[in-house]
Amino acid sequence: MSGPAPDAPGEAFVLTRARATAWRERGALLGLLAGAFVIALDFFFALVSLPSIQRSLGSTNAELQLMVAAYATAYAAALVTAGRLGDTYGSRRVFQIGLLLFGLASLGAFAASSTASMIAARAIQGVAGAMLQPQIVAILALRFGGERRGRVFAAYALSQALAGVSGQLLAGWIIGLDLAGWGWRACFLVVLPVLALASLLARSCIDERSAAETPPVDWTGMVIGCGSLLCLIWSLTVGLGRASWHGLAVGLTFALALGLAFVRQQRRLALAGGYPTLPLRLLGQRPVQLALACVFVFYLGLMSFYWLFSVRTQQELGLGADVAGQLFAVYGAAFMLATMASPAIARRVGHRSLPHGAWLLFCGHLASVVVAQSGAGLAWMGLSLALTGLGIGLLMAPLLALVTASASAEDAGALAGTVGTVQSAANALGTAIIPAAYVLRDTTANAPGVATFSLGGYATSLLLLAGLAVLLAVLSRRAGAAA
Numbered sequence: 001m002s003g004p005a006p007d008a009p010g011e012a013f014v015l016t017r018a019r020a021t022a023w024r025e026r027g028a029l030l031g032l033l034a035g036a037f038v039i040a041l042d043f044f045f046a047l048v049s050l051p052s053i054q055r056s057l058g059s060t061n062a063e064l065q066l067m068v069a070a071y072a073t074a075y076a077a078a079l080v081t082a083g084r085l086g087d088t089y090g091s092r093r094v095f096q097i098g099l100l101l102f103g104l105a106s107l108g109a110f111a112a113s114s115t116a117s118m119i120a121a122r123a124i125q126g127v128a129g130a131m132l133q134p135q136i137v138a139i140l141a142l143r144f145g146g147e148r149r150g151r152v153f154a155a156y157a158l159s160q161a162l163a164g165v166s167g168q169l170l171a172g173w174i175i176g177l178d179l180a181g182w183g184w185r186a187c188f189l190v191v192l193p194v195l196a197l198a199s200l201l202a203r204s205c206i207d208e209r210s211a212a213e214t215p216p217v218d219w220t221g222m223v224i225g226c227g228s229l230l231c232l233i234w235s236l237t238v239g240l241g242r243a244s245w246h247g248l249a250v251g252l253t254f255a256l257a258l259g260l261a262f263v264r265q266q267r268r269l270a271l272a273g274g275y276p277t278l279p280l281r282l283l284g285q286r287p288v289q290l291a292l293a294c295v296f297v298f299y300l301g302l303m304s305f306y307w308l309f310s311v312r313t314q315q316e317l318g319l320g321a322d323v324a325g326q327l328f329a330v331y332g333a334a335f336m337l338a339t340m341a342s343p344a345i346a347r348r349v350g351h352r353s354l355p356h357g358a359w360l361l362f363c364g365h366l367a368s369v370v371v372a373q374s375g376a377g378l379a380w381m382g383l384s385l386a387l388t389g390l391g392i393g394l395l396m397a398p399l400l401a402l403v404t405a406s407a408s409a410e411d412a413g414a415l416a417g418t419v420g421t422v423q424s425a426a427n428a429l430g431t432a433i434i435p436a437a438y439v440l441r442d443t444t445a446n447a448p449g450v451a452t453f454s455l456g457g458y459a460t461s462l463l464l465l466a467g468l469a470v471l472l473a474v475l476s477r478r479a480g481a482a483a
Helices: 007-057 061-089 091-110 115-143 147-177 183-205 219-240 245-271 286-316 321-374 378-403 412-433 457-482
Strands: none
Touching: 007 061, 007 091, 007 115, 007 147, 007 183, 061 091, 061 115, 061 219, 061 412, 091 115, 091 183, 115 147, 115 412, 147 183, 147 321, 147 378, 219 245, 219 412, 286 321, 286 378, 286 412, 286 457, 321 378, 321 457, 378 412, 378 457
């Protein structure tokens, strides 16, 4: 009768320790998701605030483009470097520094008194966002393995959806509220409590790796690689976006020259047994190459789809920001539903969930073409947006889980930074190219008496997005088979 008694304290200790570990994991996940949420929320806040910023600071349209380009360029150029810094100095440490820098830059944007100071604040926010993003992806990939990886990346994608929907709706409400006469400036204060929460949870719930496990810093590679990406992203966002072909050619030339120098330097360092900035041994593996190709094609169409939706609903259709926000909320709700279901679907059908999501995305874009050409009402537009949201929701989380599955502890940050750079480059290129058919649409009337089918510029851009979805279906099937 007295046999089990000595084990009782030990069992209680194990249970208490297991509960503490579970709570720390939840806290770590919440802190990381709060960081991811604030990056996306700030992007949508800034996007919606641009017209108000223009009136307040007297900015030109070109200067507004620079506000967007400064953030995107700084973010993309710093991603790989920030990822490797996380591998070297610790992901939690770099994550917390990024949170602090993001908060200071947000205060700078709040206090901006000129266009130049606003552009500078947005560029610093881009650097801070780049410091956060690779650490979030790397910690999620390393701390949550197996089936849990799919669930946590689904939660990550869900945080992006929540930020998108709430950012669209809250920004207009905050600007209209004009709290303390701050107007758009208050949008940059809202993120501060979220940043503080993320920093507190990271400090208390995320364990840092020991210094013995960290590789040295490849400063030479970081400088060359950052310069190459800076030229590439700047030429794509500013050169293509403003139809400056001379600037585009010069930027791409410098980007190519620095890129070749970077690859040669990275190969020499790898052959010498060093630790290059770019994880070449991973990038040389076919599964990783295919997964990165899928990420590129997916994000090539994502941001351009957001741009097309925003411009057409408010400028061409003349819908108010509130109605456009409600339509976007339909997309966001479908996105969240699919994101929450994606882990269960992945467990049932494996990597086949990726091509399924791509084909659903294709159907959504095709339905939007039909709605645009037929002049159907807002209800049908909402239905087509819901199909698109379901497809994107089934794709985003499994793609990130697939591409980070091969990451080791020493390369997790660098690979995450590489993924982020591919995303940013694809976003910049897609936003410059895909909407071109809409912006430069042919307005020539058909000849009298000739019955022809005139495909509008918006529908043409959507067909390009549908074609990308087909390409993604093919690539994701191959990537899943190679994993």
